[in-house]
Amino acid sequence: MLQALLDRVSPPIDSIPTPPRWPVFGHLPMLTRHGLLPLVEEARKKHGDFFRLVVGKHSLFVALHPDAVEQILLTDKDSYGKRDTYDSIRMLVGDGILTSEGERWRRERRIAQPSFNKGSVAALAGKMTRLTERTLEEWSRRYRVGDEFDVYSELLALAMEIIGETLFSLDLRARVGESAAAFTVALEQVSGRGNQMLQLPLHWPTPGNLRLRKALKTLDEVTFDIIARRRAAGALGDDLLAAYLNARDENGAPLDPRLVRDEIATFFLAGHETTAIALAWTFYLLGTHPAVWDKLIEEVDQLAGRVPTAEDVQSTLVYTRAVLQESLRLYPPTWSGGRDIVAETELAGHRVYPGDRVLYLPYLMHRDARFWDDPERFEPARFMPGQQQGRHKLAYIPFSAGPRMCIGNHFTLLEGTLVLAMIAQRFRLTLSARARIAQEFQITMRPRHGVLVRVEAKR
Ligand code: HEM
Structure with a gap:
């Protein structure tokens, strides 16, 4: 009786539009063959903002309107969890702050x-600019006008060094190369597993599994080394690593070493990869939009050559910051998000049940013409002060929203703006004619072949 009433208020699952699918495997063969985004974009043409994909025995509800995403992340957040959807990320970083739940x-x-x-x-700005200076001095020694280099791999190394100094008070330079390589392999393999028809257990010695296991071992070693070096240094200081090492539970006991490892691995990964990707896409956009470069340089020139501060990011560097925010709109590193449904609820006018999952795509919402004028155009002015009024508050979510929103959003905007300004003070970079630009839609949206830039004369 109650169910019949509920069904009348919000239609049952079977009434949710579902594109044609295979028996047993559902949409998995299409996902494996074409990838998620093409499948979703095709389905959207016919079914609009809310439809269902079937993956094995689960339904995956795709929510493309910010109203529905608001239900998932804010108004009805307790009906959604991270247990199964985050399994692949858990392989990388264990049960740290990104993947854990509840208390x-x-x-x-x-x-x-x-x-x-x-x-x-803001107090970390000095460390960020000191490391950026060190990198730019190396660039000045290594690169001349007309030279070309992959700015993405350079930015990955810089972002990793910045995380090391700011959160762990350690110089990670010696381990940047092996860590970056291990992260790349691990992310590739782990993202790949999500789309495979048949997921072989990790202990099976397939070539992919062997690569993954080796990469995970390297990352584990690097993470334990970070913790051991800090413990060996004696006084713990007041950074993030110290906060975890000093934390005590209600019985006065320190955190389990495995948990500290998971937290450090989480911040190590979440704290550098996304920022480097965001900056790399920014240089791709700047390299193809000379007028924006000109404006950026005009603003940066107001610093008259001095090293920028956190205060400058709030006052002088508003356009530089807007460039980064607009780049995060067009190329959000975290291009997709998902949750498990853990309690029966209503979503986009339909009843949905535990055991199924939801998916939302900042990448598509950020390019939705209902919320953005001329959405494909790179236009930093959209993020200048006062320009964001009247916009749907969930139409722009590069850092997600609600209680599980990115903890590092201020950190990234500060770091990214400082790095961008400091590079623009010394270099003008255009996109190389040989650059191969392609998006790799994995857990994050990376530039598949990096971003090859060319050093130009500054004026
Ligand atoms: C451009 C840069 C970044 C982007 C696009 C980004 C994006 C995101 C997004 C979308 C989430 C939410 C994931 C979810 O729904 O579960 C998230 C969570 C998180 N991010 Fe970031 N992030 C960035 C930089 C950073 C930095 C610099 C740090 C740390 C220094 C960081 C640490 C975290 C952590 C720890 C979480 C989990 C928060 C929680 O669940 O309580 N992120 N990030």
């Missing part, structure tokens, strides 16, 4: 939050 997550977030408040982050 455990709340405790982890409470420990980390003070390091990420605006004031604490």
Whole structure:
């Protein structure tokens, strides 16, 4: 009786539009063959903002309107969890703050939050600019006008060094190469597993599994080494790693070493890869939009050659910051998001049930003509002060929204703006004629072949 009433208010699952699919495997063969985005874009033409894909015995509800995403991330957040959807990321970083839930997550977030408040982050600007200077001095020695290089791999190394100094008070330069290579392999393999028809257990010695296991071993070693070096240094200081090492539970016991490892691996990964990707796409966009470069340089020139500060990011460098925000609109590194449904609820006018999953795509919402004028155009002015009024608050979510929103958003905007400004003070980079630009839609949206840039004369 109650069910019949509910069904009348919000139609049952079977009434949710579902593109044609295979028996047993559902949409998995199409996903494996074409990838998620083409499948979703095709289905959207016919079914609009909300439809169902079937993966094995699960339904995956695709929500493309910010109203529905608001239900998932904010208004009805307790009906959604991260248990199964985050399994692949859990292989990489264990059960740290990104993947955990409930009381455990709340405790982890409470420990980390003070390091990420605006004031604490602003205090890290000096470390960020010092490391950026070191990198740019190397660039000045290595590159001349007319030279070409992959700016993405350079930015990955810089972002990793910045995370090491700011969150762990360690110089990670010696381990950047092997860590970056291991992360790339691990992310590739782990992302690939999600789309495979048949997921072979990790202990099976397939070539992919062997590569993954080797990469995970390297990352484990690097992470334990970070913790051991800090413990050996004695006084713990007041950075994020110290916060986790000093934390005590209600019985006065320190956190389990495995948990500290998971937190450090999480921040190591989440804290560098996305920022480097965001900056790499920014250089792709700048390299193809000379007028935006000109404007950016005009703003940066107001610093008269001095090293920018956190204060400058709020006052002088507003256009530089807007360039980064607009780049995060067109190329959001975290291009997709998902959750498990953990309690029966209503979504986009339909009833949905535990055991199924939801998917939302910032990449498509950020390019939706209902919320953005001329959405494909790179136009940083959209993010200048006062320009964001009237926009749907969920139409732009590069850092997600709600309680599980990215803890590092202020950190990234500060770091990215400082790095961008400092590069623009010394170099003008255009896209090389030989650059092969392609998006790799894995857990993050990376430039598949990097971003090959050419050094131009500054004026
Ligand atoms: C351009 C840069 C970045 C982007 C696009 C980004 C994006 C995101 C997104 C979308 C989420 C939410 C994931 C979800 O729904 O579960 C997230 C969570 C998170 N991010 Fe970032 N992030 C960036 C930089 C950073 C940095 C610099 C740090 C740390 C220094 C960081 C640490 C985290 C952590 C720890 C979480 C989990 C938060 C929680 O669940 O409580 N991120 N990030």
